[in-house]
Amino acid sequence: MTQSQAIPWKRTIVEATAIVASILFAFAIQAWWDDHNDSTLEQRHLVSLLAEFEQNAEILRDARAEYEKGYLSAAGILEITGKGANDFDETRFSRLVAALVSNKTFHLESGAYDSLLDSGELSLISDVQLRNRLAAWPSYVAEWAEEEEAVFRFIQDTLVPFLADSVRVRSIVNGFPEFSDGESPPQVSVIPVDKGSLVALVDSIQFENLVFQRAQGTWYAMRDGETLSAQMSAIVELIKSNIDE
Numbered sequence: 001m002t003q004s005q006a007i008p009w010k011r012t013i014v015e016a017t018a019i020v021a022s023i024l025f026a027f028a029i030q031a032w033w034d035d036h037n038d039s040t041l042e043q044r045h046l047v048s049l050l051a052e053f054e055q056n057a058e059i060l061r062d063a064r065a066e067y068e069k070g071y072l073s074a075a076g077i078l079e080i081t082g083k084g085a086n087d088f089d090e091t092r093f094s095r096l097v098a099a100l101v102s103n104k105t106f107h108l109e110s111g112a113y114d115s116l117l118d119s120g121e122l123s124l125i126s127d128v129q130l131r132n133r134l135a136a137w138p139s140y141v142a143e144w145a146e147e148e149e150a151v152f153r154f155i156q157d158t159l160v161p162f163l164a165d166s167v168r169v170r171s172i173v174n175g176f177p178e179f180s181d182g183e184s185p186p187q188v189s190v191i192p193v194d195k196g197s198l199v200a201l202v203d204s205i206q207f208e209n210l211v212f213q214r215a216q217g218t219w220y221a222m223r224d225g226e227t228l229s230a231q232m233s234a235i236v237e238l239i240k241s242n243i244d245e
Contacts, residue, residue, distance in 0.1 A: 056109055068222065074100060077208075158210065
């Protein structure tokens with residue numbers, strides 16, 4: 001019979017411990033590296049988002065100013081039509097009508113936000129409150145865009161055609177370039193406003209109703225714009241608080 005060799009338990013345990021320790025160390029290094037990469041990606045997204053949201057804040061400020069201009073023009077016209085055409089300022093009324101048909105549209109930038117969603121890396125945003133607000137952001141934008149589109153379509157499809165049958169639109173719009181593109185089309189001169197047409201507008205119940213609709217639609221756009229602005233401000237502040245100095 002051969003004598004069995006004694007197992008070197010001490011050395012075996014030491015070697016096994018070293019192997020386990022090296023594996024755990026490798027896992028720890030990998031976990032650290034993954035966290036480092038995730039943090040780096042998060043910071044890149046946050047910096048891009050901040051620039052985009054700050055740009056959109058300026059766009060939205062311009063949009064809200066335009067909505068307010070349209071709303072105040074409608075309110076001014078309704079004040080005049082409510083008193084009748086006996087005595088009204090023709091120049092002021094014409095200016096209000098020009099502002100009423102001003103039809104600028106605004107579009108928010110979304111490249112950085114879309115990139116975040118398309119990459120599937122929204123979960124990298126470690127701040128839960130910020131992540132939730134970013135996830136909900138498209139719904140607020142959609143509500144605002146819907147109201148803006150409704151105002152745009154109403155002006156184009158209803159208000160302007162009505163005015164086209166009632167007054168020389170170029171007499172009004174081209175007379176106040178701040179409400180148009182700033183220039184009259186080539187060979188199109190600005191002609192005096194026909195007072196009779198203005199009086200007819202002031203006395204027109206249909207026109208008054210259309211102006212009231214314009215005021216209502218613009219008010220909804222203003223309301224959703226205010227909500228959108230509040231959400232945007234909250235997101236910007238959260239982004240700033242999560243960007244590494």
